[in-house]
Amino acid sequence: MRLTDVTAGYPGHPVLHQLTAEIAESALTSVVGPNGSGKSTLLAVLAGVIRPTAGTVTREGTERPAFVVQRSVVSDALPLTVRETVAMGRWARLGPWRRSTARDRAAVEECMERLGVTALAGRRLGELSGGQRQRVLVAQGLAQESDLLLLDEPTTGLDVDSREAVTEVLAELPEQGVTVVQATHDLEAALRSETCLALDDGHLTATGPPADVLPERITCFR
Numbered sequence: 001m002r003l004t005d006v007t008a009g010y011p012g013h014p015v016l017h018q019l020t021a022e023i024a025e026s027a028l029t030s031v032v033g034p035n036g037s038g039k040s041t042l043l044a045v046l047a048g049v050i051r052p053t054a055g056t057v058t059r060e061g062t063e064r065p066a067f068v069v070q071r072s073v074v075s076d077a078l079p080l081t082v083r084e085t086v087a088m089g090r091w092a093r094l095g096p097w098r099r100s101t102a103r104d105r106a107a108v109e110e111c112m113e114r115l116g117v118t119a120l121a122g123r124r125l126g127e128l129s130g131g132q133r134q135r136v137l138v139a140q141g142l143a144q145e146s147d148l149l150l151l152d153e154p155t156t157g158l159d160v161d162s163r164e165a166v167t168e169v170l171a172e173l174p175e176q177g178v179t180v181v182q183a184t185h186d187l188e189a190a191l192r193s194e195t196c197l198a199l200d201d202g203h204l205t206a207t208g209p210p211a212d213v214l215p216e217r218i219t220c221f222r
């Protein structure tokens, strides 16, 4: 996936400025940088949610990207159970009658299992703690089985065990042919990635292996 001279943002507020970057296929990439540097905006551009006002984004895959947003974006009032929320990840794959198959149901159970939320399957999303909800959203993203998984701060606010579990799952996906891009303030998670893209004020300031990119940017992590 390649971005060439991409300028993008919000009406009257450009955030990314002529950004050129390459995202390796079947690899885990972390986007790092201070608050407001444009990480979420970059993910939204990669997801196709925000269209660049200039420049181009090219990608080989044709599958719809799976985009896991920050948990704060999801309303507490949604009357959905955990299982129903994860099953929403299958919607794009359902046939014309919107009927789920045994394969769909198995994928939902497997993703809940991988994220350790099976015991919560019947609970309403609004009743969960922030960390539990975060894991459910990651499970929904996995259930889409896209070849491109984009995640906005997937480990923020998780306890140590949950953080490690999510980081482990994300690190395994590239072996299965999935390109994973996460925006993160989690140093451990960034260290597990193959490549880091560092943003500052909408500009790409560094790109390369974590050992090269992270030491000078340690203040971006909390």
Ligand SMILES: Nc1ncnc2c1ncn2[C@@H]1O[C@H](COP(=O)(O)OP(=O)(O)OP(=O)(O)O)[C@@H](O)[C@H]1O
Pocket (backbone or CB within 6 Å): 010, 011, 013, 015, 033, 034, 035, 036, 037, 038, 039, 040, 041, 042, 183
């Ligand atoms: N919906 C919006 N409308 C207008 N401006 C926005 C909107 N969302 C974000 N911005 C602005 O765009 C800039 C980049 O925000 P973005 O959320 O991409 O940063 P970020 O690096 O993800 O930050 P954080 O680490 O705090 O999540 C900020 O100046 C922010 O105020």
